[in-house]
Amino acid sequence: MATFSANSALVDWNGHHGMPRFDQVKDEDFAPAFDAAIALHEAEIAEIAGNSAEPTFENTIVALEIAGDELSRVSSLFWGKAGAHTNDTIQALEREIAPKMSRHYSKIGTNAELFARIDALWQKRDDLDLTVEQQRVLERHWKGFVKSGANLPEDQQKRLSSINETLAGLGASFGQNVLGDEKGWSLKLTEEADLEGLPVFVKEAMAEAAKERGEGSGYLVTLSRSIIEPFLTFSTRRDLREQAFKAWVARGENGGERDNVAIVRETLALRAEKAKLLGYENYAALKLDNTMAKTPKAVNGLLGQVWQKARTKALEEEASLAGLISEAGGNHPVMPWDWRHYAEKLRERTFSFSESELKPYLQIEKIIEASFDVAERLFGIKAVEVKDLPVYHPDVRVFEIHDEEGNLKALFLGDYFARSSKRSGAWMSSFQSQHKLTLKNGTEGELPIIYNVCNFAKPAEGKPALLSLDDARTLFHEFGHALHGMLSNVTYPSVSGTGVSRDFVELPSQLYEHWLTVPEIFEKYAVHYKTGEPMPKALLDKVLAAQTFNAGFSTVEFTSSALVDMAFHTQESTVEDPMAVQAKVLAELDMPASIVMRHATPHFQHVFAGDGYSAGYYSYMWSEVLDADAFAAFEEVGNAFDPVTARKLKNNIYSVGGSIDPEEAYAAFRGKLPDPTAMLKKRGLSIMAELSGGDG
Template identity: 80%
Template sequence: MSSNLLVNPALVDWNGHHGLPRFDQVKDEDFAPGFDAALGIHEAEIEAIASNPEEPTFTNTVVALETAGDELSRVSSLFWGKAGAHTNENIQALEREIAPKMSRHYSKIGMNAALFSRIDTLWEKRKELGLTLEEERVLERHWKGFVKAGAKLAKAEQERLADINEKLAGLGAKFGQNVLGDEKSWSLKLSGEAELDGLPVFLRDAMASAARERGETDGYMVTLSRSIIEPFLTFSTRRDLREQAFKAWAARGQNGGETDNLGIVRETLSLRAEKAKLLGYENFAAYKLDNTMAKTADAVNSLLRKVWDKARSKALEEEASLGGLIAEEGKNHEVMPWDWRHYAEKLRQRTFDFSETELKPYLQLEKIIEACFDVAERLFGIKVVEVKGVAAYHPDVRVFEVRDRDGSLKALFLGDYFARSSKRSGAWMNSLQSQHKLPLKNGATGELPIIYNVCNFAKPAEGKPALLSLDDARTLFHEFGHALHGMLSDVTYPSVSGTGVSRDFVELPSQLYEHWLAVPEILEKYAVHHETGKPMPKALLDKVLAARTFNAGFATVEFTSSALVDMAFHTRGAVEDPMAVQKEVLDEIGMPASIVMRHATPHFQHVFSGDGYSAGYYSYMWSEVLDADAFSAFEETGNAFDPVMARKLKNNIYSVGGSIDPEETYKAFRGKLPDPQAMLKKKGLAMVEELSGSDA
């Protein structure tokens, strides 16, 4: 590697534990010169490929592109990892500068006429090249990528597209920073039993830790971290405080001033619409859906509306039940969004005779991590072992080795589990390094995947165990499912490695993995009381399993309304008043006043903090159709760890990345494409008569 061209070689020469970066040797001020040098190296590599006097071949063009930019990938993965999980003002300032600079760089590559000519030549004669299926997919990905980057546009249009992409990159960076800014700046300090009434010990401990982190020497702090705000809304008996906290949570990105996101949303939608038109698409949704399983906005909306009607009916039934509890208490207020979680928890206690507080002592973070690893070993034969004393990017981050059945090193995994003010909200998986088998210019062949999970669980008080909610436990399994997609990857080319699949397929491995949390033998082994070590009583376990579809109407309405608004934005084009469009969509579908979108427009980071899930938030549900059907394959064998199905799952889903068309790889695993009925049944939204005679 040409690390001598970089100010700090540690940015690219990763010589830590089994090739892990030496995070402790990289300083914030190293990134700006590091990016400049790495961009220059990549530019030179691209020019060498484009100006190669030899006839284009798959090796001298496509393979060369696949391995170019290694330094830039390394600097980028370190920087964006820190920007998301442990940021500060210096990193944020650089992020606003780097995002448009990177956009300019990749626009220039995408519009390199000589380079595209080589790719286009190979594309036109692809049937004569004797390519493997994976190589055909890689070539197709590069060719379509260049076309979508404007390679076929006239010069003036190319320049306008580059300008649009640069502006969008800057807007996306600012959007995410604004949401984090609102989350960091708001808190509600509580003291005295009257203000703490109803709050269980685990939540008080988390709120005390949050207060200490924010410089308070005493008291308890409600913050907008989901791991604190949601349980606070669930357990607090103080309706006035619930309303205050909820309104702050719902208003992120819409508070006026420097962190207000509405102007960013308006400009983003306008630029995306213009970009789609430049590239010959009817709208931005058509542009984004072009290379997905869904393919069209009509197909997406058809699924969403089918689910919406059932979810809304179910949610209204749930609301009526909550209203009954309010009336029983002698109160006469309507069910409002800050009431729902509180009364839903009371209803769950009454219906299933258990509460979140009763369940939580059995869901220790350490044990759920062990459960995650055990499921992976039972299904895929891998062993995950923690390595102590290896520095990561924050003291809370833990490092693990992932080894195959024969003991060989398969991957490195980093787990970053606790919320902090320097971390954006939510949970995600990402990679520092993706698996592939190509020879590199440093003499190595292939690379070991280095994958990390980021979560935002409440950090416990010193000496106490971290206790999770059932949703937290599902989140941990979900993100480790993504991690497995990266770690079990077994492809040749980096661009189709691991999660390099279509957006509406990428959630399948993660959502599917969640199912194993609820397998009785896993809960029986790992859901043990943090004080006594005794397993969860069978009576409680049975209640937990029976309650899996409780509150499904609420959860599905929260999600589906967000997905429908996302699709409306990106099929309409430029929007003058985003909040008016949001209201129009919600009014038209009959959004209950007691529920809000899971992600309202001003803090909808999936869609506006970059365009990863723009016109793509639906993909969680699309993948849910797949995952419900996929787990049914195990249920049909009578063994959640059936070795034949597990082998098919690994070979056709988790290891092939994007090297095979997702429809084909799913059919190779399951023998058919799924019907939405399995997903509706899993959610408790399907009617018995609708299921009779179906394949689900």
């Protein structure tokens, strides 16, 4: 076997407990490293496919599981940087590498010799005496090859490969265009009158953003959610709110070279063609084939029922906001740039507290500690920070994760603050996933190296980073994903950690959010950044009482986005004008004019900056049905840290990855499958009939 003929630091990770040596990797190292790693992987695939021995699980499936280690390492470092700390060099390479990787995997997926070996095992799977996990791994490989076109005639295989390659390039361009619009727009404020209504923490974040972008002085409103949302919430300058809001929702739709509408049109056409080639009615049917929901009908069944409840609730909320506007002497309707501002005023009036009152009690350091404390109480793991290690950006922090006996179980990296080189949003990913196989270098199993990326406003030097309640939930959410990776206890890499169906992957993250506001956690960690005093009980009670406040608004924002996603991917004809389809869906929903989609089509990165959540944005709500019911298991025994329930949760949800069927995993934890009742209660929406038309 050939050796890796590029910078060895990209594949031989000899840092702290096997961490990558980020300081030994340069941007220009990636292009030759990809070429070398792809060549190695191709040689490994040729060896597996050309094996003269009869196919066995070991010489075919296990061999595939451990093949391509160098490519996995190079890829994880590159895509990690492309998302969290990019630059012109990385972006140019991203546009080149995305289609190249697609070509590479299409070639593997249509390798006739290799598929013949996998198919032979699949056809006699009942006679192979496989464990449940091995059955799942074999199924994943077989279905993956079928969906890669292994059963298609050669001309259709070539067309499918071309489609996948083009889609990869389109996805990379889509994400870069959104980031370009976010970096390219800002609103500089220098006059005191422009800052009316803004609390100190918002002004400090805006001042820091000005410095980060080289402005030196003044205050910048940017399109980072951690700045734009508080600006829209607190600014009393309606004209500036409107200006900022319109820039925010226009990302990806500004004409010129960064406009994403044409990319969406081409993406949808290619996805529809791909589905037809593979024998599916539409792209949604293809994507849902291996999920809990299984069919578009089941997805739309849940979303449709929730929509009606959410819209009714939102209109009630809108009427209350209109009353405040009128009371203040305004004569305008509630517009989208008004909603957050007047909702905050309504919250102050209804519950006698404001977001700015909460902020001093939500220090990022304490919320990180809280997320670790919950993990220790539930799962017996402990986080220990390690300083002065080489990382990909100075803001990144490294933690060792130990079990109850002190054994090292994982490494966790936290990258919490917004910067112009980072794409928006928050996510979890891994540099290395847990498994127990012996690699070709003799290493037995691998330690998970997991990271979280967030976009919280960075404070000025020497100042504490203060979060909103939504920010704190985001931190818990992403750490829930991280736990899914770090607690993984499976044999095979392909089913490790978050290697589960799309509408199950959000369960561990959304479930984890519940523990943020468990009183004993909030009371311990929600302490004033100056005095150290805990949040007064009266304020804590108000926060808990207000958890369903503005639920109509947030549910309409989300559900409209999910319904548009499903509409795009169930279209029976070519989508010539994506924005017309979006407008048609929203009109049919009778979307309130005062609210917009959480993610309008031209910046809907979940769906179009790659394939991750295409026909899958619904999965957040599908998982929410599960997470609300799952937390109810703790509520029913009257203890949010009940050890028996926590052990069942760890053993059946957080540690099994995709090694068993998700419905079986959930039933093993809960004893039953859920209905939407607990989710609707959590959102403050009225109880409705059980979900019909699906298995969710």
